[in-house]
Amino acid sequence: MSGPLLQVKGLSTHFFTQEGVVKAVDDITYNLAEGETMGLVGESGCGKSVSALSILRLIPNPPGRIVAGEVLFQGQDLLQMGDDEIRQVRGHRIAIIFQEPMTSLNPVLTVGRQISEALELHLKMDHKRALERSVELLNMVGIPDAGRRIKDYPHQFSGGMRQRVMIAMALSCDPKLLIADEPTTALDVTIQAQILELIKNLARETGTAVMIITHNLGVVARYADWVNVMYAGKIIESAQAGELYAAPRHPYTLGLLASVPRLDQPRKTKLAPIEGLPPDLSALPPGCSFRPRCPYAVDRCAVEEPPLLEVAPGHTAACWVDVRVAKKTAGVVHG
Amino acid sequence: MVSAQSDGKVLVDVQDLKMYFPVTGGILFQRKVADIKAVDGVTFAIKEGETLGLVGESGCGKTTTGRCILQLYKPTAGKVLFEGTDLISLSGGAMRRMRRRMQLIFQDPYGSLNPRMTAGAIVEEPLKVHGLAKGRELKEQASELLRTVGLNPYMADRYPHEFSGGQRQRIGVARALAVRPSFIVCDEPVSALDVSIQAQIINLLGELQEQFHLTYLFIAHDLAVVRHISDRIAVMYLGKIAEVADRKEAYENPLHPYTKALLSAVPIPDPLVEAKRERIILTGDVPSPLNPPPGCSFHPRCPYVMPRCSQVTPELKEVSPGHSVACHLY
């Protein structure tokens, strides 16, 4: 197949609430190639989950609505599909792992039943074969004694094991794309490392493309080939992981990288936080949304919104200023 | 932050602390009453003006340790000496007076503030309870405290839901500071906050420590944050201390296999560094404190496990000055 696996073009998803229109996702465009791992980073509420859920049309309506855009998956626009068609895509060609495994597993069904159900539905396996395959999958994600454990219910597993069950379910139908929405935030660091390593290895073996959603810049550095940084509903920087970390071009990315302490660097006496607060998505300032917190802001930023433009080959950023040469301007507007 | 263990005077001395929570009723345990050994023989000291970082996986007993020190739980056994006085043996009145000296900052900036009280009232309350100020002075001190933590005093009339997570955590810090404590247990004070806001609060805690000569027990699971803020580090695993060392020693020369695995599990935000890094990926899950493995409780996940590890519980012993480890390898 030629062309990228997933092409998201001008996707906008808004929530129509009493307080006003929340532009949770506002005109985002990106591609994801087959077998590639993309990291989607940004702080809480910037639209990461909504952008992922929009791909599968899992936005609650009302109050939400995908108001514009195309989502081409293997060349087909998912937003134009009939309900039956999109249901065939979900959990089969595109699988999603949610942040909180307990809420996404059915508490009254055994783990074996939950995995085998999808296999029977999507791959038309008979019940016996589906159960066998379920055991194989649980083995693959490192659940010991899987043959016996398929009869257990989700609450009988630890948080890390539940997350592994979710991964087994997600991978059960050989998806072409796996979306992992903060797959490890609720887990301990050592378990987190286990799970991410597992996703990476399985994706490599099966050639599955992966979208990892996280606010942890370290996780992205370790696992992603490509990074999209989101702020206030928009992608504000996009580059190959190596390039993004070595030569960030958006002040927000720069700020994020500077604000976290790093184990591999000499300890600093002070961290360099991003001042101020993330914006209210229903009352965005004119111009660039990051301007009130931006140490490089110039007059133009208050009136004209910067487009996402190529700043180096394969590297785009949405900023009027060239942070490599610009001086920090004083007067950040607080809170 | 201040590397002033200069005089080295011990402020908080925890000796063989144990906190067992009884398990009663339920279908499984109707007859036999079991114990959750949340904290099981923890010993460490915190010197005046220093920050001791306490790290370890979820459920290993960090919060329980902090709460036992503050006497918010009555420990099952052990001693907690504060300036040499055993808190556990203090009478109610004496403990109440002592309580002013030690405060707690919570992990959850949402649940830890009374939603029906204004920010001003939240900060004034401890001043009133301890009879430290009243009338106009009360209002003035509250304003001053809000200013100290970087909030505008005009925000005093607002309710918690009108603040962001980071701002709410600032209110929690102001409340803890109100009574002029010398010791603060910071229980995951930044875990619930956004990356861009975490640094603001960490800097604030550092500044306040210098300004008021505070001593911190800093509980966290982010080892990069702990390294940034701590002078010494204690690593906990399933109710026990696995390793204690100075910051530099803990990060540059970790000895316990669990400490090594924890450090290697922290991803570094730089793909070039990550590509070259050696990783220790543990297998298995964190065991339950209700039914801990025999011997060293880490042995089922330990890459260096030896026959002895499943039989004999290793004692915490000092292997070089200030560096203690509980492992049969040393």
Ligand SMILES: Nc1ncnc2c1ncn2[C@@H]1O[C@H](COP(=O)(O)OP(=O)(O)OP(=O)(O)O)[C@@H](O)[C@H]1O
């Ligand atoms: N059902 C809804 N009704 C109204 N607004 C919503 C709804 N769901 C999401 N939003 C808004 O959309 C925005 C984006 O939310 P989203 O869940 O995508 O954030 P996120 O980047 O995934 O954050 P986090 O890191 O906290 O998971 C937020 O401002 C949120 O308040």
Ligand SMILES: Nc1ncnc2c1ncn2[C@@H]1O[C@H](COP(=O)(O)OP(=O)(O)OP(=O)(O)O)[C@@H](O)[C@H]1O
């Ligand atoms: N009040 C209680 N009653 C019974 N068990 C308790 C109680 N408080 C804590 N525990 C148990 O004690 C153990 C230690 O809990 P604690 O909250 O101290 O862990 P922690 O290290 O702070 O974990 P986290 O990182 O998740 O906050 C856990 O197994 C917990 O379930």
Ligand SMILES: [Mg+2]
């Ligand atoms: Mg989300």
Ligand SMILES: [Mg+2]
């Ligand atoms: Mg805790």
